[in-house]
Amino acid sequence: MTSAVEVRRSARRSRTVSAYREGDRTIVLIPARMSEAEERRWVGVMLEKLAAQENRRVLGDAELTERAERLSAQYFDGRARPASVRWVTNQNTRWGSCTPAEGSIRLSHRLQGMPEYVVDYVLVHELAHLLVPGHGPGFWRLLEAYPRTERARGYLEGVVSADRLPHLPAARGE
Numbered sequence: 155m156t157s158a159v160e161v162r163r164s165a166r167r168s169r170t171v172s173a174y175r176e177g178d179r180t181i182v183l184i185p186a187r188m189s190e191a192e193e194r195r196w197v198g199v200m201l202e203k204l205a206a207q208e209n210r211r212v213l214g215d216a217e218l219t220e221r222a223e224r225l226s227a228q229y230f231d232g233r234a235r236p237a238s239v240r241w242v243t244n245q246n247t248r249w250g251s252c253t254p255a256e257g258s259i260r261l262s263h264r265l266q267g268m269p270e271y272v273v274d275y276v277l278v279h280e281l282a283h284l285l286v287p288g289h290g291p292g293f294w295r296l297l298e299a300y301p302r303t304e305r306a307r308g309y310l311e312g313v314v315s316a317d318r319l320p321h322l323p324a325a326r327g328e
């Protein structure tokens with residue numbers, strides 16, 4: 155699918171680039187003083203970014219619970235029994251949390267759109283807490299069952315440090 159792209163230059167904009175769909179057109183807003191080469195580059199970046207946002211499929215809470223049950227079966231012989239798994243939006247400093255007494259797991263909505271193996275890692279991590287509280291050696295031994303633990307932790311650390319960098323232009327808003 156291709157759609158027309160309309161670039162609008164704005165003198166009020168100094169640094170930010172943003173883009174949104176308007177019917178079948180895509181509007182890209184850029185600072186007035188941007189060069190044509192920069193314009194081409196940014197239009198490409200913003201189109202990819204919009205497409206990525208639109209392709210994100212967010213699992214519902216029921217699917218999330220099913221997925222956690224599957225992961226528990228796969229890595230913990232089904233010993234971790236999640237009663238409920240849901241997304242929460244009030245959790246900005248932690249990726250996941252759990253209440254072992256209730257078997258409930260909560261995942262930060264910030265994980266939505268991240269690679270599947272990263273979301274799975276956070277699920278496996280919280281599932282492991284249903285079996286072992288805290289982050290002692292016994293906990294990490296459990297996590298060794300999940301082959302992408304190190305990779306996922308590296309990914310999440312990267313996200314955290316990127317958050318501390320000066321802001322890159324956002325796809326929407328100013």
Ligand SMILES: [Zn+2]
Nearest residue numbers: 279283288289
């Ligand atoms: Zn933990």
